[in-house]
Amino acid sequence: MNTQLKAFLFDVDGTLSDTERDGHRVAFNHAFEEYGINWHWDVDTYGELLAVTGGKERMQYYADKFLDKNNLPDNLESLIPELHQAKTRHYTELLSTGAIPLRPGVERLINEARQRGFRLAIATTTTPENVTALLTHTLGAQSIDWFEVIAAGDIVPAKKPAPDIYDYALKTMKLSADECIAFEDSANGIKSTSDANLQTIITVNDYTREHDFSGACIVLDQMGEIDQPFNVIAGDAYGATYLDCDLVVKLHQQSIAS
Ligand code: XBP
Ligand code: MG
DSSP: OOOOOOEEEEOOBTTTBOOIIIIIHHHHHHHHHHTTOOOOOOHHHHHHHTTSOSHHHHHHHHHHHHSOGGGSOTTHHHHHHHHHHHHHHHHHHHHHTTOSOBOTTHHHHHHHHHHTTOEEEEEESSOHHHHHHHHHHHTOGGGGGGOSEEEEGGGSSSOTTSSHHHHHHHHHHTOOGGGEEEEEOSHHHHHHHHHTTOEEEEEOOTTTTTSOOTTOSEEESOOOBTTBOOOEEESOOTTOSSOOHHHHHHHHHHHHHO
């Protein structure tokens, strides 16, 4: 069977942009300071906390697993959503400074995909405002409309690694999983795509390099550019040195056939 590829589904954090270490982490710490809470997430601790997706869920996980039960704020349940709102404000302010760029090759691939008529969507755990802020401050405000669906945050109750956010995007676009390809960066991401029956192209980052990406079409260190070739960590790039639509189509075809 030769199912035609119709749509590209992108994760955001870690895939479109390296947002976690210098973006989300910093914004969480600003929120803790703003509320006078003596929590601080250093780079390594944050790496462990990334086991749980979703900012509210991550704070709850931190309180449950990293802190002394007798030393938690009394009002933790109501505090977490408040902290998260503050964190979102700090994060979107940070994005507005232009401090967090897209990863190499992302803009080029999105532009080529649009020119070639592939449909685009986003499937992410992060808060919707964060996605629109990232797109606005990197590709421009008009880019929000390039994505047919922006499936984000609490739109589904079960976040990644559950497949729900991808199932939601597929259902909204009226596409089958075979007609799409997903772009992810993490083990939670590929668990989510695999359980939604999607083929997945992985670009790793410093937090996810050692994750298990079994079942991916290919694992790359980045999408790459003409003058900035990717390194292939696992899989076959068929001689390509950067990810373009021809390679995406080929990887999709090969994965569907096998
Ligand atoms: C992204 C996340 C998010 C962000 C924070 O995971 O885990 O929780 O770190 O976002 P993925 P919010 O890339 O797998 O979608 O604080 O807005 O929840
Ligand atoms: Mg991600």
